Amino acid sequence: MKKKAKIVNFSLSHKKYVKKLRQDKFIVIFFRIFVLVAFLGLWELLTYTNVLDPFFVSSPSRIIAQLGDMIASGTLWHHTWVTLYETLIGFFIATVLGYLIAVLLWWNEKVRKIFEPYIVVLNSLPKIALGPVIILWVGAGTNAIILMCVLICIVITTMTMLSAFVNCDEGKILLLKSMNANKFQILWKLVLPSSMKDFISVLKINVGMSFVGSIMGEYLTSKAGLGYLIVYGGQIFKIDLVMSATFVLCILAFVIYSLVSLLERIYKK
């Protein structure tokens, strides 16, 4: 499309239209940044003038100081790495396992029907309720946190992928059957590739969910990690620490989400 556009001589109204598009985009970006700056500025101002008590709400300058301390002592990397490690391992296991279970359930309709009600119940069960049981089974520590993370992501992965598989275009299945395809070929050539879009949205959901899992796991049982910092900071009334850890968590989630979006863009090409 871009190549074509260069050859054509544009009319004045088109130029105006393009200009307006560019202006609109600029306005959006400008106000996006403005909202952030205004929020941080107001926060800083209100705490600086003691309208709000920084003991309870912290402040941007205190958060920066806190992060600076932690970077200097090296603890920030340690805690961030611990959380990232738990999250990624949990994310990976849940996605792969959930996907495989979905394939299995697609393959055999009877098995699917047998397990349907169990999956529905598991999906609506708040996984945090299993916390004590998890600790009893795998012990307190990293394993428990990863397991919590897996439990939170896996059911939704299986459910989403299974519904994508089952809703595969019947006509295309018929086409493959008329070409004498076997069930494995139908799975490999049609069902899996046609559900790639759903797989990418599962990845996007799982990024968020696996952070929920790892932070919740760290609330339950941990000696390190951003969730640990948040709980610890809360217990000793150090809101600066809580806010700093939350800030790092935001950045982490944003980075991983961007990676998945990048993957999506590569796939769409």
Added chain:
Amino acid sequence: MNEILKFDNVKYFYQTKDDEIFALDNISFNVLEKEFVSIVGPSGCGKTTILSLIAGLLKPSSGEVILDGSNKIDRKKIGYMFQRDMLFEWRSVWKNITLGLELQKGKLDEKLALAEELLKKYNLYNFKNKKPRSLSGGMRQRVALIRTLVLEPKLLLLDEPFSALDYQTRLTLCDDVYEIIKSEKKTAILVTHDISEAISMSDKIIVLTSRPARVKDEIRLNLKGETPLRKREDSSFSGCFEKIWRELTNEEKSENS
């Protein structure tokens, strides 16, 4: 000419939880090699059921379907073309037309050469590496036809392949497909509810009754004209149309009474 397909007193029942639907009642007809046969009938009478039986996707409840001398359907002898083109959006045109070869592990050089040749012949070679979404509706159906032809089926099954297209594309594609089928010397069975389409393309038309479908009439055609569009100008065209129209409307009346 050799007989390539024979329906011998075929009955078919669809089973559902609380009903048994009697779809085909003693259907008998035959198709000779290189013939173009159309099946017309009131909607929902079981036309697609007949194609599914030929393709071996369904088994007759009683009677026999004999394809190329055997009642065990060999799907490799069949090419099935659907109402929708069923192109896989994530595959290029080339990958789409070689799909069947991939499935049959038959990506032989000669088959690939045939695929290339067909693409060139039907003006799609420039789109070889494009994704289907950049093709028009008519082009997409031509790709679907080539995907079927590459497997070199003895018998082509066409299930209303033109009905999803606009009228003009439809007439042009009709000519294209007709020419392709004739020049590749294929036998074809077309299911359609468009009477004029059936008349303009076929050597023989089988008219079905409403459900349970029986063969109401078999009409042999001999219209002059090189292409389906030209055949529409033949003097016997309107008479033929009239006849089939009356047969079909009588069916619907008797169904309603």
